[in-house]
Amino acid sequence: MDELRVRRAWACRLTPDRALQSIEEANSFLTDRGMLTRTSDSSLPSLFGACHEQPYLAGGRGFASWPATKWPWAAELAERAGVRALKIHRGKTLLVTEETLALADPICRAELARMQDADPAWRRLLTHLADAGPSLADDVQTELGLAAAELRALRTTLERSGALVSRSVVLPAPNGGHRHASELARWDQVFPAGQAGQAASAHDTGSGVLAGRLADLLAAGVRAAVLAPERELGRWFSWPRLFSADLVNRLVEDGRITRPAPGWVAAPA
Secondary structure (H helix, E strand, O other): OHHHHHHHHHHOOOOHHHOOOOHHHHHHHHHHHOEEEOOOOOOOOEOOOOOOOOEOOOOOOHHHHOEOOOOOHHHHHHOOOOEEEEEEEOOEEEEEEHHHHHHHHHHHHHHHHHHHHHOHHHHHHHHHHHHHOOEEHHHHHHHHOOOHHHHHHHHHHHHHHOOEEEEEEEEEOOOOOEEEEEEEEEHHHHOOOOOOOOOOOOOOOOHHHHHHHHHHHHHHHHHHHOEEEHHHHHHOOOOHHHOOHHHHHHHHHOOOOEOOOOOEEEOOO
């Protein structure tokens, strides 16, 4: 366990001497780990946690607790080729590489189909995006006649599941400056079928198959974290109905993760 903690501290940049110094270094960190949370909220590696910078406002909460000068890095990384910011970490931002995106693809694609059939309001929004293509949130709100709170509630649930993906865009403002807006897209518009070998087919969406896909994602998460409390694994991603202790047992039996001590899981050396 001591060796694993040392390896985790190094790989996840948990000590000030390993602090990220540039956006390029942050990009390499993401490439190496495969996924980064924005803020420190679990054993998964954290972008802002690896910055080791004083907060924008001492004692502040929310945005004020973000690094004083490096807070834009999460948005800047999300704009890079091969990087996506998803909300499949229980609604919180998770920066992922294309390899991790491919692991999540079968589940998110199945969630898109499930949620489109589950609720008329979700179906209306998702069908609109299917017809119109990726659209600015303001335009979607106007075209569907939604109040801001209504669209926000729909977005929150759909993004959390992976059915919907948003990204920040910069637009010219009438006064000559610029403004930030959100672009909304269905999962299958961001990640077309066939783009990755693990994309789900129409018949590849049974709960057992999807649980196996979640197991792949959990193994990638343990690799990213190096060492984690086993009780955390069921809270890393947004699909608790697919998670079971048996998934973790199977990963251990297959040698994809290890149990170095009771209550802990780790990535194989």
